[in-house]
Amino acid sequence: MYRATIFLVAAWTVICWAGGAVAQEDAGVKEKKQLLQIYEDSKKAKTVADFTSMVEGLEEISDTDLDDQSASYRKQLLSWGFNRRGEAYSDQAAELQGKGETEAAAKAQAEALSDFEQAVKWAPQVWKPHHNRGVSYALGGKYESALADFDEAIRLQPDYPNAWFNRGEIRYAMGDFEAALSDYDKVLKLRPDDAGALTSRGHARFQLGQFDQSLVDYAAAVRKMPTSGMARLNRGDAYLSLGKYREAVGDYLKAIEYENRLGRARQSLAWIYAVCPDDRYRNSAVALRLANEAIQLDGETDARYLDTLAAAQANAGQYEEAAATAAKALEAAADDATLAASLQARLALYQSDQAYRLGMKLDTAAAKETPVSDEKPEPAKEKDPKPANTDKQEDKPAAAKEKKPETAGGVKLTPAQANEPTPAKAKEPTPAKEPTPAKKNEPKPAKVKTPKAEEPTEAKPVLAPANPPSAE
Template identity: 45%
Template sequence: MSCTRLLISFAVCAALTTFVSAQQPNSLRPARTAPTEAKPQGTPVEISPAKAIARQMADAYALSKTAKTVDEYSSIIENCERVLAEQTSEETIKYAKQLASWGYNRRGEAFAQQATELIEKGEERKANDLDALALEDFQQAITLDSTKWKAYHNRGVSLGLHGKVEEALADFDQALKLKPDHVNGWFNRAEIKSQLGRYAEAISDYSQVLKLKPDDHGSLVGRAAARRHVGKLDDALKDISHALQIQADYAPAYYERAEIEMGLGQWQSAAEDYRTAARTDNRMGRAFRGVAWLMATCPELKFRNSKLALEAAEKAIDLDGDDDYRTLDVYAAAQANMGQFEQAQATLQKAIQLAPQEAQAALQARLRLYANKQAYREPVRQAAAPANLPR
């Protein structure tokens, strides 16, 4: 999975990475202390170790009620760690661990949010550094309190961003075990399973989201994509229609409907939906990728346009980078359609190096075409619709 933000696609991203607001430790209160008698001005005040610990915990708890910044969460953590370094009661240690865990989790969320903002500015290296700090904080939160489901979920998101998808799935499993009604946990697990090609499991997880939140348009589109992959096109189109009823300007829904239409040979409808997706969200790289593929590979000449296909493929790379084999595959197809066969072969070789095993055969077949100075064309399909659904 790409290190860029997910999810998933990792539209991995947009979604595989949304955190819900954290709560303070359940049913926790600082230890109560008796008021101290006032001392004459200028006389040193002696505070017993027990009272000092109680004061530190009271300060940490008070700050937790308003904390919003990395520095404030760090202050809470430091107070709790000073307490944990002292010899004190089991009750106080337990509370300090829970509050420190809360602080680590919240600080990790703050780092992750800062990383997202940096990605949007194009500062990927700095964002990756913050993602690493976030992951460390989520790990420490779990070490201190193994019941913190939000930390498991957040660590799963971070692990997914680092390409450690099996570990991410294990964390989502644990988060959902502790919090079965956590919508984001079900959604993120579905996104990763879909990326791994485990479509039946993904459909089940998306369906669980929709039981909890029936109008979750991201899950409707995700389930539609998974249903398309297993051939359930009627159900996929129903999901898309529902998603567009909820939000008529939802670009991923138009993109997914175009993918279904491509598979059905409905070239005109696919072209319209790809363009609508790109127009609705001009930062959506895969929409431009779809436009490029259609205009470069359509078996019907009237839908092909060599110049525009190449421009759309280059736009997709500008938006999403060149670390996704699918984007490079599209770029190579556009180059070949333009007659740039040597460039197409070089581009496709890069795609082959990045592609999973299951994609290798198709890529190698296209590489042989380009070596023989032939462009790739989609198979001719008889246009058909699986259901008469309104557009």
């Protein structure tokens, strides 16, 4: 009887152990099937709601019920879901910003940043969440954090041009023009036909006083975007800094023709018509009209616009008005000591009934300078950074092998200088022309101060986790 009892207890123990093992095995199979189903559903996911459903499903699965391979895959898939939802939120933010809904856009961008942070947490070895989080940091003005993320994205994926470009934009915004120039050079080695990188490299060279080289880059950008007002405006700035007034006037006129409400083009053209040392280029009436139109288009908060209007007023003999406008410009330039010193010096001229001319030496008690550096117009910058995003299959988790993004790597960059024609020299300068008046009913373009990042159609981001675990 005693032996029988022992046998029954042992048998019951074995049965319980076997049943538990089977239950545990069944649980593991169930979790794997859930992972596989979430992966299949991810192929159709496009909206915030789709990715939210995916993330919530993954968060319900516990790693304790998975083997090591499946647990690792869950983390990668979770990172992918957070990253894609962050991209969807970022798209919403851009759309809302375009509609002028600033507060709603800020909330959407905050959601995007939160998701990118989660994506980095779950898969720190993947480059794309670092890149996208860096863009969000940049949009929020957190440049040091953005730099750190772009550094990591470049370390993990050195052939992705946008990471180099975005880091260059941040370095440019922080005033590190030499480092920015190096990053733009790298972009153009990877993607030689990138008009945005050509333009930004032109900006960096412009800020470094390399006007001839910046002209080469701007001219190359014009060839790629011949009807872009911004491209013409940038090249016009370079021509102006080189004293090529005829060519500068021609580019500014074209910029206004192509983008009628581009205020900076009108301001720059007004500046030449008001202060050019060659009186054959000056036109008092046109300078006044253009300076006022620029302010009507972009507002009265830009010190350089007010500075231009003051110069135009002085050129027309309206010295009292010029002094009053220059005083307003001084207030607007409170945070720019260099520009403020120049404005103070010009204000003294107007108060003594004198007009300003490019290259004129100014010597007052408030400021002593030869106005060369401050006469360089700020290079035109446009567009916000945008996280890398795509609806293409290559960006989704796939059972297929991980696919590298296509790049222009290996293409030898031909120096733009070699193909740049020398601008024609006119025997007589072209007199001031009347540009087309600004149209009244066109929407005012949004002004942005953040760096831009253009997503190339040919770059296919990589974020494919390991093969999904078998549910068998």
